[in-house]
Amino acid sequence: MTNNKSQQANPQNPEKLSELKYTGVKNTTGGIPALTASIADVLKEGIPLRGTTALFAMNQKGGFDCPSCAWPDPDDDRSPLGEYCENGVKALAEEATxxxxxxxxxxxxxxxxxxxxxxxxxxxxxxxxxxxxxxxxxxxxxxxxxxxxxxxxxxxxxxxxxxxxxxxxxxxxxxxxxxxxxxxxxxxxxxxxxxxxxxMCHETSGTALLPTIGIGKGTVTLDDFYDTDVIVIIGHNPGTNAPRMMSALEKGKKNGAKIIAINPLPEAGLMGFKNPQEFNGILGKGIQLADLYLPVKINGDMALLKAIELLLIESEKQFPGEVFDAEFIEKSTTGIEAFLGQFKNYDLDTLANQAGVSVDDLREAAAMLSFKKSIIFCWGMGLTQQPNGVDMIREILNILLLKGSIGKPGAGLCPVRGHSNxxxxxxxxxxxxxxxxxxxxxxxxxxxxxxxxxxxxxxxxxxxxxxxxxxxxxxxxxxxxxxxxxxxxxxxxxxxxxxxxxxxxxxxxxxxxxxxxxxxxxxxxxxDKDIVNGEVQFISTENSMGVVQSSKGVLxxxxxxxxxxxxxxxxxxxxxxxxxxxxxxxxxxxxxxxxxxxxxxxxxxxxxxxxRVREKAGFYLPNAARQGKFITEKYKDRAPFTLTNVPQNILANDEYYMATTRTHDQFNTTIYGLEDRYRGIKGERRVVLMNKKDIDAAGFKAGDKVDLFNYDDGMERIARLFVIVAYPVPERNTVTYFPETNVLLSINNVVGESNMPAAKFIKIKIKAHVS
CATH class of the missing domain: 3.40.50.740 (Rossmann fold)
Structure with missing residues (x-):
């Protein structure tokens, strides 16, 4: 056998199906299923003692940093039951095998x-x-x-x-x-x-923030989540992508915070949570997290943000000085006049239609923000991987600048980073x-x-x-x-x-x-133990909130x-x-x-x-924006309001927008298993989630086998053999898993300014599968 052209290895996952089981969308994460799944992964690898030894050291002071997500560890006490999540256990089981x-x-x-x-x-x-x-x-x-x-x-x-x-x-x-x-x-x-x-993940965040606030990172700490008024989660699914974030949301919620969830998919991680590290979380009913869920269309986020700003402006006119932070705007920003002037060109009903969210829900979101100053915006790749992702993050900054909600406790920007370090x-x-x-x-x-x-x-x-x-x-x-x-x-x-x-x-x-x-x-x-000259060494990493800490393997x-x-x-x-x-x-x-x-x-x-790295909780790197100082090359000590546009998204009659995502049994490209538990999908990854009305209109039915096509750059790209799953996504929107559908994402479909692949905004056509 030779590696000539006819015998080249397949760059894609094989086009074969397993047995798909769909049980419907869940409304809570964590609890006993998370606990049992964590234990099962260690047992499957046949490493109960080795795995347990590592888990007791993972994310603990003096232990090693989880190889999975970059969510920060608490500065103070850490859970004696284990400072990790189900996905952290899966990652550990993979490498401790x-x-x-x-x-x-x-x-x-x-x-x-x-x-x-x-x-x-x-x-x-x-x-x-x-x-x-x-x-x-x-x-x-x-x-x-x-x-x-x-x-x-x-x-x-x-x-x-x-x-x-x-x-x-x-x-x-x-x-x-x-x-x-x-x-x-x-x-x-x-x-x-x-x-x-x-x-490929947060270049968009850095591109948006560095010129505007002087640092391409978030501005909040973990403690800010515990003492805030409102947490807005947009384009992110914490239940799967950063499960330890759920504990921070739970604590903030118990302390009085309201949570707004914005996502095309009704993710369980945005709805409810049963903390598997607490007795009540294992056996109790858990806690409802989102006070308001906004089912935005793919790439409708900008229209949604503009609509909220329009409503905040109306509220400020009705209650002068109570909605906007005039002192902060005067001392710390620039460009407010031009920013406010653009809204004479916007209409609430039009924006609501472009966002795919009702006017009533938009009014409720704006009301939750109007008289609050401690506001945190969190986002993930649902924003950063859209063509106008840089503008949308700057639009989030615009809202926080209006409110003076940056550079103070319980307020600021939180890009939720993916990979540890x-x-x-x-x-x-x-x-x-x-x-x-x-x-x-x-x-x-x-x-x-x-x-x-x-x-x-x-x-x-x-x-x-x-x-x-x-x-x-x-x-x-x-x-x-x-x-x-x-x-x-x-x-x-x-x-x-x-x-x-x-x-x-x-x-x-x-x-x-x-x-x-x-x-x-x-x-x-x-x-793993990293032994140099007979001594176990430690390395260091930085989490998503700028804490540098030591990491020392034990296996x-x-x-x-x-x-x-x-x-x-x-x-x-x-x-x-x-x-x-x-x-x-x-x-x-x-x-x-x-x-x-x-x-x-x-x-x-x-x-x-x-x-300082030898201190048990590590140390924070400087972050001037966290203290309300915006040191930029162009604007000196002020943060600018940014003027952006709402995209005009037009589809042909047989086209859909597709966003890629990952399953709960996956971290980046590492596939741990075949169960997307919280979305109710088990045994299969080659699925396309579609709105029931779209399935009927196209003459399909749930369970049909289809092929997916993209025609960017004048060429045909094909992802073959997928199964339709009826799912509560917005009409004309579809969702698939990566890497199986990366083949449909053109190398030229990128985010403006950051040049990231725009994996959350792919035009596709869907046709019956041809064997």
Whole structure:
């Protein structure tokens, strides 16, 4: 068997169905089902003792940071029952497993045959144990020594005509220490081609916030949720995407907060919660979270936000000085006159129709906000992955500026980050667009001239690979192929490379769609003991609210051949740069303290890094906007009101808007199981959720098998063999799971300004399945 064109591995999940069971939408999350599901995942992996040992250390002070989401741990006391959620347990079970993917496994399984498996099946094979190499034209990976692997990488990198023909991708799992060294190596090598997972999740948030409030991060702390008047959750499903957020919402609700939920899907995580860490939560009825649910259309969020602002303006006219914070607006903002002037062009009924939300519900939402000042807005990828996501986040900021609800306790902005330490990676300079100030400081500390030209983000990396402008792709974690848009196009791009390298803990589809040569470099997981010079080390991460904390693994690694990510970066740097490097890579390979010392010198906010990170709860990075200081390049010490437009969304008679989402049995591209419990969908992922009226109008019925089509850029993209599920989504809107429908997302369908893939806004047609 050869890897010629006719025998190339399938870049997509196989087109096959399991047995679908649909039981209907749930109205609460947590409780006994969450508890039993958590226990079941550990037992399925056959690691009751090993798993329990790790769980008692996960998210605890002195323990290790959960490898799943970036929701913060409490600064003070943490739950003695376990400071984790069901999805955290699933993530831990995946990496704590003792199942192994050994050289013998690769000898028995050709790349072509492995690609016939689903992402779920691939991920369940176990932990990688040794470096593996796929020679040009080979059908099977074979073992390679670490030294030879680094020689192979160095040979390819040093043969490039330009450093800009190399691309260095980063996953959010990477520690602060590794990420800093990784970007340092790329810059000394000579490129800023550093795409990362931020380019696919919250790049939109940073793009919206950095020029307006001076920082591309949120402005609230966890304690703000406990003492606030109103929490607005828009474009986010906390019950699945950040389950530990539910405890914060519960506490805020019990302290008197009102909650507004805005989402096309009636998510259980926005409705009710039974806290599995409390006795009453396990056996009781739980707590109703959302006081108001607004079922907005896909991309109707801007119309909804404008409608609320229009109603707030009306309320301020009726009660002058009681709705807006005039003093805050005068002292801390700019552009209020132009902002208010635009509303003479808006009509409430039209906005309500564009949003898909009734006027009465919009009035109720505005009434909940009118006389309150402590307001938190939370959002996720339901906003950031829409074409006008940057504008919508700035519209949220407009509301908070009107209310003076930023830079004070219980109020502010909360982008709910996905992957643990994705925010930390950006803080330590994983960024394809570093500023001159950042580069000047690196030059002063290390003594080399870093490249000034901006590099490729994810979308532009794929285009560069496809155009033959890049020849080497190195991925520090992640499952690049399954996470990115336009699956077939991206696979074609990866196959044009001379070398693909993936630093991974487990097998994934990106290992099977490769360049002319390929390497898999296995590494330690977050829960593994990282032993250097006979001592267990700790790394550090940053959560979504700017807290930097230590993380120290507790489990014995599954293989003696695994090395940590920092060693991988340093050994690659030494092999590639040799005597022309001015950096003491050998020192950093053996001392995380030395890495933290140099981070302290290179990045503001890390003063006394080694001392403060050893404090039990870590430390907060500076956040001027949290104190109400908006230090921006253009507006100096004021936050601007932003003028935006409401999009005019027009569909042909046979078209629908589609948004991709993930199941409750999934974290990013990692598939834990086949049950989307809170949506009542079990046993199948190849489903398309449709409104019952749309199903009837199209002549379909629930359970029909269909194919999905996209025609962006004048070409046909097809996702075959999906099952229709009747679901309470807005008319002409559909929802599917990723990565199965990433094939429908054009590489050119991106968010304005941030250049993120717009996975929540895809035009599709639905046709009866053709075998």
């Amino acid at each position: 003792t199942k192994k993917v050994t050289p013998a496994f690769f000898a028995e399984n050709a790349v072509y045959d492995l690609a016939k498996l689903t992402d779920f099946e691939i991920g369940k094979k176990g932990r990688l144990t040794e470096p593996m190499y796929l020679p040009a034209g080979a059908t099977h990976y074979q073992p390679i020594s670490w030294d030879d692997a680094f020689k192979k990488i160095a040979g390819h990198l040093n043969a490039l005509p330009s450093p800009n023909e190399a691309i260095f991708y980063t996953s959010g799992r990477t520690s602060n220490e590794t990420a800093f060294l990784y970007q340092l190596f790329a810059k000394e090598f000579g490129t800023n081609n550093m795409p990362d997972c931020s380019n 994705v925010q930390g990676n950006r803080t330590v300079l994983i960024n394809e667009k570093p500023t001159n100030a950042q580069l000047d400081r690196l030059k002063a500390v290390f003594g080399f001239e870093p490249p000034r030209k901006h590099g490729y983000d994810v979308v532009n990396s794929i285009k560069a690979m496809h155009a033959g402008k890049a020849k080497v792709f190195f991925a520090m974690g992640g499952n690049f192929l399954s996470a990115t848009p336009d699956t077939v196009y991206t696979a074609e791009a990866l196959r044009k490379l001379d070398l693909t390298v993936h630093v991974s803990t487990k097998l994934n589809r990106s290992h099977l769609i490769h360049g002319r040569e390929a390497l898999i470099l296995p590494t330690l997981s977050r829960s 014995q690694p599954v293989s003696e051949h695994l090395i940590n990510e920092t060693s991988i970066v340093c050994r690659m740097a030494m092999a590639t740069l040799g005597s022309r490097s001015v950096i003491d890579w050998n020192r950093y390979m053996y001392s995380y303290d030395a890495v933290r010392d140099v981070i302290e010198k290179s990045i503001p906010g890390f003063e006394n890094y080694n001392q």
